[in-house]
Amino acid sequence: MRTILVATTALLSTTFGALAEGELNLFNWGNYTSPEMIEKFTAQTGIAVTVTDYDSNTTALTKVEAGGSGFDLVVPSANYIPVYVRKGLIAELDHSRLPNIGNIAAEWKDVPWDPGRSHSVPWQWGSVGIAVNTTVYGGDVNTSELFMDPPEELVGKINVVPEMTDVINMAIFNLGGEACTEDLELLKNVRDKMMAAKPKWLSMDYGTTDKLSSGDYAASVNWNGSTMRARINNPDIVYGYPKEGYPLFMDSVALLSDAKNVDEAYQFINFILEPENAAMISAFARYANGVAGSEEFMPEDMKTAPEIVTPAEFAAGGKFLPTCPQSAIDLYTAIWTELLK
Amino acid sequence: MSRRHTPGRSKGVNGWLLSTPALILLLLAASGPLIIVAIYSVLEKGDYSGVRWILSGEGWFRVLFEKDIFDQTISLADANLSIFWRSFKLSIATTVITFAFGLPTAWFIATRPAKSRAFWLFLITIPFWTNLLIRTFAIMEVIRNQGILNTFLMHSGLISEPIQILYTDTAVLIGMTYVYLPLMVLPLYAAIDRFDFRLIEAGYDLYASRWQVLRGVILPIIKPGIIAGSILVFIPSLGAYVTPRVLGGGKNMMIGNFIELQFGQGQNWPLGAALSTVLLLVVLVSLLVYTRASSRDNPNG
Amino acid sequence: MDKRRAFDVTTLPGFTTIAILAFILLYAPIVTLVIYSFNGGNSVNQWGGFSLQWYAVAAQNEAVQDATARSLIIAVWASVISTTVATMAALGTTRRGKFKGQTMIYVIINQPLMVPEIVTAVSLLIFFSSVKVATGYSGLGYLILAHSAFCIPFAYLPIKARLEGMDTSMETAAADLYATPWQSFRYVTLPLLLPGVIAGAMLAFIISLDNVIITEFVKSAGQDTLPTYMLGQLRRALTPEVNAISTALLALTILILTLFVFVTKKRD
Numbered sequence A: 001m002r003t004i005l006v007a008t009t010a011l012l013s014t015t016f017g018a019l020a021e022g023e024l025n026l027f028n029w030g031n032y033t034s035p036e037m038i039e040k041f042t043a044q045t046g047i048a049v050t051v052t053d054y055d056s057n058t059t060a061l062t063k064v065e066a067g068g069s070g071f072d073l074v075v076p077s078a079n080y081i082p083v084y085v086r087k088g089l090i091a092e093l094d095h096s097r098l099p100n101i102g103n104i105a106a107e108w109k110d111v112p113w114d115p116g117r118s119h120s121v122p123w124q125w126g127s128v129g130i131a132v133n134t135t136v137y138g139g140d141v142n143t144s145e146l147f148m149d150p151p152e153e154l155v156g157k158i159n160v161v162p163e164m165t166d167v168i169n170m171a172i173f174n175l176g177g178e179a180c181t182e183d184l185e186l187l188k189n190v191r192d193k194m195m196a197a198k199p200k201w202l203s204m205d206y207g208t209t210d211k212l213s214s215g216d217y218a219a220s221v222n223w224n225g226s227t228m229r230a231r232i233n234n235p236d237i238v239y240g241y242p243k244e245g246y247p248l249f250m251d252s253v254a255l256l257s258d259a260k261n262v263d264e265a266y267q268f269i270n271f272i273l274e275p276e277n278a279a280m281i282s283a284f285a286r287y288a289n290g291v292a293g294s295e296e297f298m299p300e301d302m303k304t305a306p307e308i309v310t311p312a313e314f315a316a317g318g319k320f321l322p323t324c325p326q327s328a329i330d331l332y333t334a335i336w337t338e339l340l341k
Numbered sequence B: 001m002s003r004r005h006t007p008g009r010s011k012g013v014n015g016w017l018l019s020t021p022a023l024i025l026l027l028l029a030a031s032g033p034l035i036i037v038a039i040y041s042v043l044e045k046g047d048y049s050g051v052r053w054i055l056s057g058e059g060w061f062r063v064l065f066e067k068d069i070f071d072q073t074i075s076l077a078d079a080n081l082s083i084f085w086r087s088f089k090l091s092i093a094t095t096v097i098t099f100a101f102g103l104p105t106a107w108f109i110a111t112r113p114a115k116s117r118a119f120w121l122f123l124i125t126i127p128f129w130t131n132l133l134i135r136t137f138a139i140m141e142v143i144r145n146q147g148i149l150n151t152f153l154m155h156s157g158l159i160s161e162p163i164q165i166l167y168t169d170t171a172v173l174i175g176m177t178y179v180y181l182p183l184m185v186l187p188l189y190a191a192i193d194r195f196d197f198r199l200i201e202a203g204y205d206l207y208a209s210r211w212q213v214l215r216g217v218i219l220p221i222i223k224p225g226i227i228a229g230s231i232l233v234f235i236p237s238l239g240a241y242v243t244p245r246v247l248g249g250g251k252n253m254m255i256g257n258f259i260e261l262q263f264g265q266g267q268n269w270p271l272g273a274a275l276s277t278v279l280l281l282v283v284l285v286s287l288l289v290y291t292r293a294s295s296r297d298n299p300n301g
Numbered sequence C: 001m002d003k004r005r006a007f008d009v010t011t012l013p014g015f016t017t018i019a020i021l022a023f024i025l026l027y028a029p030i031v032t033l034v035i036y037s038f039n040g041g042n043s044v045n046q047w048g049g050f051s052l053q054w055y056a057v058a059a060q061n062e063a064v065q066d067a068t069a070r071s072l073i074i075a076v077w078a079s080v081i082s083t084t085v086a087t088m089a090a091l092g093t094t095r096r097g098k099f100k101g102q103t104m105i106y107v108i109i110n111q112p113l114m115v116p117e118i119v120t121a122v123s124l125l126i127f128f129s130s131v132k133v134a135t136g137y138s139g140l141g142y143l144i145l146a147h148s149a150f151c152i153p154f155a156y157l158p159i160k161a162r163l164e165g166m167d168t169s170m171e172t173a174a175a176d177l178y179a180t181p182w183q184s185f186r187y188v189t190l191p192l193l194l195p196g197v198i199a200g201a202m203l204a205f206i207i208s209l210d211n212v213i214i215t216e217f218v219k220s221a222g223q224d225t226l227p228t229y230m231l232g233q234l235r236r237a238l239t240p241e242v243n244a245i246s247t248a249l250l251a252l253t254i255l256i257l258t259l260f261v262f263v264t265k266k267r268d
Helices: A002-014 A035-045 A057-066 A078-086 A099-103 A164-174 A184-200 A208-214 A224-233 A262-272 A275-285 A326-340 B008-029 B031-040 B058-064 B078-110 B114-129 B132-143 B148-155 B169-193 B198-205 B210-221 B223-238 B242-246 B255-263 B269-297 C015-037 C053-060 C062-093 C102-114 C117-135 C141-163 C169-176 C181-210 C213-218 C226-234 C240-267
Strands: A023-029 A048-054 A120-133 A158-160 A201-203 A219-223 A237-240 A246-255 A318-320 B043-045 B051-055 B065-067 B074-076
Touching (some): A023 A262, A035 A275, A057 C213, A120 A275, A164 A184, A164 A219, A184 A201, A224 A237, B008 B031, B043 B058, B058 B269, B074 B078, B078 C015, B114 C240, B132 B148, B132 B242, B132 C015, B169 B242, B198 B210, B223 C141, B255 B269, C062 C102, C141 C181, C141 C213, C181 C226, C213 C226
Parallel strands (some): A158 A219, A246 A318
Antiparallel strands (some): A120 A219, B043 B051
16 A cells, blocks of 8 residues: 555656656657657657657547646647647747758648648658458459448458548548538438448458458558558558548647647657658658658668558549538538448 | 434434545536536537537437438437437346346355355456456457357367357447446345345245245345346446447447547537437436335335 | 255356356456467467567556556555445445435436446546646546546445345444444444445456546546557557556466465464
């Protein structure tokens, strides 16, 4: 009992000391932050970094919005950045304090969700496509028909990740619509086609890397980095880029308006824009970053990975999802509820 | 029933006094904040999360009715109802199955020699020292197509094709039974342990069959334990979230997942709040009915 | 036991078989989990040869160790606090005959059972956030408070089940012998009640250890528990590292229990 008391007192008091010099609180997706990179940062600057995990954009937004969370930096997805900005939750970045700001790769310097990168810098980006086990299905993998109308071989063997926004938008692309569309005629077709396809799906679940590797799933709507890890375990896995269109995502680092450790946060942001450090982030989580020149520091197997380096012919299909208006989200939630009832 | 130090009229005062610490804790960190939820259910939904402070009946309307997004007709919310109904069915089944396993297990433990009882009790709880998520993944390991169960059955020649258990309602039932079994066993054990086995003796002396003894002597005496166990299993099952998501494959929601959807990706807090309030009321009413009923046949109750 | 009868009256047909079966079913997944903690591969479901590498990984991962320690500390506090107040409440609401408001107490105590976690989580987040902003304190206290509260019904119900119908004659006898209420509680009621209290405390402990959603919403910076740490990994891939941690935790539990049994035996 005494040890517990002592340990508790120690833990209880650590947060009181949070204002001490050289502290930084990063609020990031789980299993997304390279520990080696953090170690290097601490060694260089003497700033102790505490990483706290979240599991979804909505959880992160809800916690930050409630206030008093004690975080300094957060890593929202592209379509959430404008929401943070509109609600005044993240601060405008002072580029003069970021000597490395110029290292952001040209294509990520001015993005629709954050014009001029005034509020965020790239962390990692990737795509949502379809992973297929070629021993089960030998046909064309670069199409979203694989889950919207599964071929015979994949019936009862395909998984769809339960990400409402990604999946519905992929279905909209499949039927020729635009992201965030509110075209009811089209959405009706989307619903009907998904309702007809659902009985042919095995499951709607996460944890795809393992189940693809082990052969429990013959195919899955999946992220590119996860597919790469599955392919390393099981060479029969390939990643398909649906030609009808597929969602891209980019998670970016932003400084919270109520951050207490602003100086440290700037040092950190500047640090991750260094190509070598950005490559460490990618090497850990297996997604591309947005920093020019980081390629040469990347692990060998990522430089050529077909999941990471999008083949030119499929690059046009990748689309960033804008922040859909609330009315569109309501429509999608209704379809999703109908689908999962 | 005269007790020197607790005269009858101070019963209530003492009852309240003894319950006060628990009540304060609950009001501070459980029931009190729920008022927020009740308030949210009658507000307008906010921009991408949260609420706007404008009164609105939309959340409550959407619990029972849905406006077809395509032709704008209003009908009973059949999706919501089938989600509620599925949760209800699965929770009843879970309670029944945990009882079927729990009673013999609790009985077995309670009839061990006094010294080894603690050992068996710990044996029940040890699997639960591993986290729920890991346990659920471990169950998945056992029942999946290439898992232990199917491999074993195929090797022994009982089946030639793996049985698809994972991602079915059966998998959810197996998982929930596993997760909630100790919640049934421990209260049952607590009730059986104070059981006077001379009563069974007396029962047999009256030439009752084993079944009659079980029904006529044992069950009535351990009834408080059965009720406690059933409440502990049934109610959390209703709101279960992790098990249906992982073992059920997430293709069909239970209430817990549905409410989470509203607070999460659906970004409709008022509907989520209204759904929670409905669930709360359903459970509250059934608890009230139960306390009324049980206090009628048990004056001590 | 009565020797006249051909069978032991405490056994019921099939009960032992079902009980043994229940134990086997409880341990089958745990055994799998332990086996995969020694996996040489990087998957939780594909065997890649025997190796201790994941123990090495876990031993180096400070985040996981901190999270595990934090989970245990919260669970110990939550079970001690909730069992104490639940025992008091159970004594207050059982065997005293009816009193005004008894049903209401009963309903409030069981309230945490009635609401899906996500609802409690969101309301606690909103409430605690305003407290955090107002007081500036953002330590583990909030998590301990929240865990203690939702553990109360889990501790209360087994204790109440034990108390109900527990013979009152012993306490009446104690009172007749001029024992103070405290004395009769300490030397008569508590020993009789102990199995219920132990059952309640164990339930509270595992319920706290398992909690994900409420913790995820209430935690402040740097307060990941083992479950929230794993929730964050769920979308990506779980590695046998979590199996290794769980196995280590199991081994530790068994060790402590064995020591406990050993020590108490010696004292006898």
